[in-house]
Amino acid sequence: xxxxxxxxxxxxxxxxxxxxxxxxxxxxxxxxxxxxxxxxxxxxxxxxxxxxxxxxxxxxxxxxxxxxxxxxxxxxxxxxxxxxxxxxxxxxxxxxxxxxxxxxx
Amino acid sequence: xxxxxxxxxxxxxxxxxxxxxxxxxxxxxxxxxxxxxxxxxxxxxxxxxxxxxxxxxxxxxxxxxxxxxxxxxxxxxxxxxxxxxxxxxxxxxxxxxxxxxxxxxxxxxxxxxxxxxxxxxxxxxxxxxxxxxxxxxxxxxxxxxxxxxxxxxxxxxxxxxxxxxxxxxxxx
Numbered sequence: 001x002x003x004x005x006x007x008x009x010x011x012x013x014x015x016x017x018x019x020x021x022x023x024x025x026x027x028x029x030x031x032x033x034x035x036x037x038x039x040x041x042x043x044x045x046x047x048x049x050x051x052x053x054x055x056x057x058x059x060x061x062x063x064x065x066x067x068x069x070x071x072x073x074x075x076x077x078x079x080x081x082x083x084x085x086x087x088x089x090x091x092x093x094x095x096x097x098x099x100x101x102x103x104x105x
Numbered sequence: 106x107x108x109x110x111x112x113x114x115x116x117x118x119x120x121x122x123x124x125x126x127x128x129x130x131x132x133x134x135x136x137x138x139x140x141x142x143x144x145x146x147x148x149x150x151x152x153x154x155x156x157x158x159x160x161x162x163x164x165x166x167x168x169x170x171x172x173x174x175x176x177x178x179x180x181x182x183x184x185x186x187x188x189x190x191x192x193x194x195x196x197x198x199x200x201x202x203x204x205x206x207x208x209x210x211x212x213x214x215x216x217x218x219x220x221x222x223x224x225x226x227x228x229x230x231x232x233x234x235x236x237x238x239x240x241x242x243x244x245x246x247x248x249x250x251x252x253x254x255x256x257x258x259x260x261x262x263x264x265x266x267x268x269x270x271x272x273x274x275x276x277x
Contacts (some may be wrong), residue, residue: 002227003109007113008150013215014121015124017204018128018166024196024200025201028256030178031128031133034136034175036203037171057229060229060233064239064242065239071163072257073254075166078171078174079262079264080261081176086181086182086268093219094187095184101223
């Protein structure tokens with residue numbers, strides 16, 4: 001009754017590549033940021049699936065604890081990142097990532 | 106094909122479709138809502154993989170708190186639509202090609218190289234992934250990282266308040 005590892009890892013890879021494509025293709029800074037969350041989520045899926053494969057259950061649970069930490073760090077990252085986006089919007093009146101080129105020589 | 110595999114495939118299809126929809130939606134609000142659907146689907150996959158506590162944390166923190174913050178900022182800035190006038194017109198096809206290459210590499214390594222090396226999922230007892238078992242590991246082996254995480258959250262809170270602070274009062 002167990003799911004093969006290949007299936008979970010394939011799903012995680014597909015989600016990660018979709019996140020990369022979102023970062024590369026989209027111009028809206030908020031959607032770029034959401035794509036980064038999608039990539040974090042794909043990494044979490046790998047942690048959760050490998051937590052099932054380690055034989056002493058107490059050691060395997062470390063994978064799930066790691067996901068707990070990643071979610072906490074992601075929450076902090078989102079708070080700071082959205083504050084940065086709001087600040088950039090106040091300065092430039094736009095969050096198009098193509099318009100943010102003040103440091104461009 | 107057993108029940109678990111059927112459920113997993115269904116959830117995986119929903120997750121991939123919602124991720125694609127998130128990327129192609131023109132409206133950022135729709136993107137955020139598709140991402141909520143994706144997070145909830147992945148939480149259901151966590152439940153299938155015996156991670157009940159993490160699934161609930163995923164729904165409350167990710168699909169709840171973080172996505173509400175995203176929606177709030179989108180509506181605050183009125184940034185649903187961003188002008189689609191790319192400065193680098195060749196960027197989109199090139200990134201599609203590069204993404205396809207990465208995906209092909211991953212598929213090759215996963216299905217033709219790592220097939221026998223991958224560990225197999227073990228059967229676990231009923232309490233695996235429950236809040237009690239997670240808490241025992243968290244406060245037994247990971248007490249210091251847990252405390253450092255609290256400092257990190259405090260720093261993020263202070264930092265975001267400092268970033269969006271209105272400094273017109275100081276100019277007077």
